[in-house]
Amino acid sequence: MLVIEAKLKGSQNQYKVLDEMILTGQFIRNSCLRYWMDNKDVKRNDLQKLCSLLGKDANFPWAKKLNSQARLASADRAWQSIQRFYKNCRLKLPGKKAVRPRDDDSRKGTRTKRGYPKFKKFTRFLRNAAQTIEYKTTGYKLSPDRKKIEFKDGFKAGVF
Template sequence: MLVIEAKLKGTQAQYSKLDEAIRTGQFIRNTCLRYWEDNKGVTRNDLQKLCALLAKNKQTPWAKKLNSQARQAHADRAWSAIQRFYQNCRLGRPGKKGYPRYKKFSRSVEYKNSGWKLSASRRQITFTDGFQVGMMDLWSSRDLVWYSEKQISRVRVIRRADGYYAQFLVDWNRREEHDFQGKMTGIDLGLKEFYTDSDGNTVDNPRYLRKSEGRLKMLQRRVSKKQVLGKKQSKRYHKCRSSLAKEHLKVSRQREDKARKEALAL
């Protein structure tokens, strides 16, 4: 499997509709979890049937707007959490068993084989479910033109601090060929150095979080000063909160980029 990520560019109205789709997916998952708690002997098929009932229920008209396979995907998320809890109980693992929890701040919605359509150039994607998001541009350094829509098994829309992203799960056998020289090298990850190999070579730890601590503290103080308990938060508060989230996202991406580059260099 191969995951290709592209940034979604659209209007503010389209972003608002994506937020509605994300909240609807969260509602489906939490409803399935509540149904499992209130009834005994609930199976995965029962949760799939519950999705159809929610779409037909006049009291929840927003559930029908979400694509049917997307509703099933969120029911599968709830069932995965339930199965993980059952497995931990059967194995008798010490500590907490991971009881399924309700989601409060979901940031993604997942589509399967329907509810979306790529353009011929693979530069735009159109969401065709009831939320009527419409066509959005795809910004990515990796080209999707080499893959057909049949190879894309799932599309996940993710909301991050700096915008909205679409992840494409592509059915592709990835092969990386190396010219084996008959020599093996062991590595030891550490805190002072990023890693040390068996030959004594070391790679310095960039310490991205340590270098960004000053700015993170400043942004956190701004958020705390503008927060008013028990009242609706101001626009300045949300602006500062967004800046803080972007800084954390930057550090996370720096760490991931460093780890990937060093792993490929070995």
């Protein structure tokens, strides 16, 4: 599998479109997590069906703009976090200590759940792995010299 990571150079407008793409991917992931939390016996296939439904839903027109494989990749990331949570529960791994106030106002670390999947939030000034969008095989075109990429999904981000 060939993985290409690069810093994109574009205009301010293009960066805004990229932010919308990332927000849409996070929306898909968070929707999958919410669906898993609200329903019983959810499988990976159910999350993939949810992606398809979100793309067709008139209430979320921006979800259709994102390439279908990118939507599925966001759902797969949600499924991986769910699987990691179940694996940690099976192995009885302790949760990470978090410093947060308890009822007695002490600041001692309290145990959290074993890697319970968290919703992703968008912070404009902090770029990290949680703020990526993953295109597998469609939705983009790479130039022959691999110096330029053109996104061809509904967002129309243009050439970087």
